[in-house]
Every structure is written in structure tokens, then in C-alpha cells.
Amino acid sequence: MASEVLKKKLEEIKILLLDVDGVMTNGKVAFNNSGEKLLAFDVKDGSGIRYLMRAGILVGIITGKKNEAILHRARELNIDIDNVHRNATNKVKVLENILHKQSFESREVLFMGDDLLDLAVMQRVGVSVAVADAVPEVLSAADYVTAKPGGSGAVREVCEMILKAQGKWDETVDHYRTMK
Numbered sequence: 505m506a507s508e509v510l511k512k513k514l515e516e517i518k519i520l521l522l523d524v525d526g527v528m529t530n531g532k533v534a535f536n537n538s539g540e541k542l543l544a545f546d547v548k549d550g551s552g553i554r555y556l557m558r559a560g561i562l563v564g565i566i567t568g569k570k571n572e573a574i575l576h577r578a579r580e581l582n583i584d585i586d587n588v589h590r591n592a593t594n595k596v597k598v599l600e601n602i603l604h605k606q607s608f609e610s611r612e613v614l615f616m617g618d619d620l621l622d623l624a625v626m627q628r629v630g631v632s633v634a635v636a637d638a639v640p641e642v643l644s645a646a647d648y649v650t651a652k653p654g655g656s657g658a659v660r661e662v663c664e665m666i667l668k669a670q671g672k673w674d675e676t677v678d679h680y681r682t683m684k
Contacts, residue, residue: 519587519612524571565587613631614662616662618635
């Protein structure tokens, strides 16, 4: 459960930035017969992302991978492709570009990561989150560690935390209760 200090920080979040391998996926690699890398994404994470965007919070991706499946998933979730940054060898520069382009302060950003490449970004955002199965260095650097591992509902967990901290969760639930 989020502490009062964390809840206050979550109230200011305007964008959720996600790593892919190990956060949006479980980090396992599978290949088809043609040698293409396959990624599996959690449906509940996708729902959480949609709820967040419906509430007016942006979602973006910063990943060192270039896999086309990332673009397919982003499109499926209606994540603005301008907020999808693949093949990012310097995630801090990508973060700085996002902050500049969106006119956000670093305190308005939540970043979720799992491995060493994510540490520098985690140190520069308002809220840093590690998935439960992140490497020890990332776990110790995080403001919050999810109960769920990457690719298995960790993103959904964080989306709900943001919505609840900002008083938008009940409105989200009510929207689906009253759908016709």
C-alpha cells in the first residue's frame, strides 16, 4: 500500500512512462519459426493503461528494444506513437525530450523499470517504481515496489494507485457500471 508521502507524489503525476521488457512483459524471450522475437503483454495491464488515459493521464514507453510488437501494442492501446521511444540507448535524453515537449516537470512523471538501464531515469522522476522481480539495485532505488512481477499486472497495479491517489478511481469504475 502507498504511504502518505507517495500518495501526495502520485497526485501530481501527468504521465506514466514504462519500460517494456520486464515491465510490460515478463522479460522472457520467445521466437517463432521465422526467428521473429515474440512478446506477450498482460491484458489487465492494458486495461489499466486505458483507464489512466481515459482519466487524462498520458502514457509513454521508453525501451532499449526496437521490436515491432511494441508499436503494435502501443497502437492497440491508443498510446500516442510520439510517446513511444524504442531503441533508446540513453533513456535520460528521451526523458528530457519528453519533459520539454510536454512542458512537464520531472515531479509530474512516474517511471516503471526493472533493470540497470532504468536507474538513471528513476533518479530523475517524481515517482520511480520497480516491478517485484526487478534487479536488487532497481528495487532499492524505487519509491515503490509493486506486489506483482513485470508482465503480470504490475502496470495495472500502478495505474490504479495513480487513479486512486488523484480521486479518479470511483469515476472510472462508475463509467463501466453505467455503460449501455
